[in-house]
Amino acid sequence: MSLYAASSTSSPTIPWLQWMRSGEWQRGGRASIPMLPALAQEIMEIALDPDVPANRIAMVVSKDPVLAGRVLQVANSAASAAQNEITSIQESVVRIGVTSVRNIVTAACLSSMMTDRRVYGDHGRDLVDHSIGTAYLARLVADQAGENSDEAFVYGLMHDVGKFVILKLANSRTDGVAPPPPEELARFLASEHGQFGGYFLRQSELSDIFYDPVVWHHEPEQAGDRPVSAAVAYVANRLAHRYGFGCSKVEEELLEDPYFIQFRIDGKVLDRIDQRAPGLFEVARKIVG
Numbered sequence: 001m002s003l004y005a006a007s008s009t010s011s012p013t014i015p016w017l018q019w020m021r022s023g024e025w026q027r028g029g030r031a032s033i034p035m036l037p038a039l040a041q042e043i044m045e046i047a048l049d050p051d052v053p054a055n056r057i058a059m060v061v062s063k064d065p066v067l068a069g070r071v072l073q074v075a076n077s078a079a080s081a082a083q084n085e086i087t088s089i090q091e092s093v094v095r096i097g098v099t100s101v102r103n104i105v106t107a108a109c110l111s112s113m114m115t116d117r118r119v120y121g122d123h124g125r126d127l128v129d130h131s132i133g134t135a136y137l138a139r140l141v142a143d144q145a146g147e148n149s150d151e152a153f154v155y156g157l158m159h160d161v162g163k164f165v166i167l168k169l170a171n172s173r174t175d176g177v178a179p180p181p182p183e184e185l186a187r188f189l190a191s192e193h194g195q196f197g198g199y200f201l202r203q204s205e206l207s208d209i210f211y212d213p214v215v216w217h218h219e220p221e222q223a224g225d226r227p228v229s230a231a232v233a234y235v236a237n238r239l240a241h242r243y244g245f246g247c248s249k250v251e252e253e254l255l256e257d258p259y260f261i262q263f264r265i266d267g268k269v270l271d272r273i274d275q276r277a278p279g280l281f282e283v284a285r286k287i288v289g
């Protein structure tokens, strides 16, 4: 029997890039892309409601013991040492505030779905660190820019979610598709993660308000509907790279950047952000656990 006869019984192998560009990967359906758990979706929704009552948050958090544990841990480390230990979610909400609890929970949801090493490799943890750090920075930038800081936290958190989608597609073997060479995957990640983030948002049925800041966080000038939010995401991401949140530190002149100028981030404001950054990242690390 010839080699050709043997191979003709199995389907021919196509290169990964070709498979990705063809859109064939979408046929795998929901199994092949990461999905937000129902609980995360519920949390994202309440995260945007400024009037959400404390007991509603406490109820949602209490549904998930891992999540509840994270909230207690972060609440205890944030509360003054002189005070008694916090032992309930209700108390956490009272002690550290609704916004802080919401932020912890939203970030913990993302981290719990994205840290699977079999799927995301060693980069998953760094990416989660980077995402949570960027989320906290996006709040600061949004305040500076006069944008909604709760929304900014969520799109800061999701800005690189497209990388998770691509990594999952690259690491789950598909019959007839050759795995991508590392350099090819790196290039694809760099150039396409914004668009794949948009795909993720649509699949997750998250509010449209996150679409532009996620898809255009590297090119805010392309954002059609929410250019200011996209610019907030861009600035927060650049700051995350300045501080090395989940990535290596990039030393660049930021004050000349037109978006930093647009938000009046001058030397003084940047100094203030520099001082707050390590504390923000400490919270981020605790959330990841």
Ligand SMILES: [Fe+2]
Pocket (backbone or CB within 6 Å): 159, 160, 193, 217, 218, 237
């Ligand atoms: Fe990015």
Ligand SMILES: [Fe+2]
Pocket (backbone or CB within 6 Å): 130, 134, 159, 160, 237
């Ligand atoms: Fe990023």
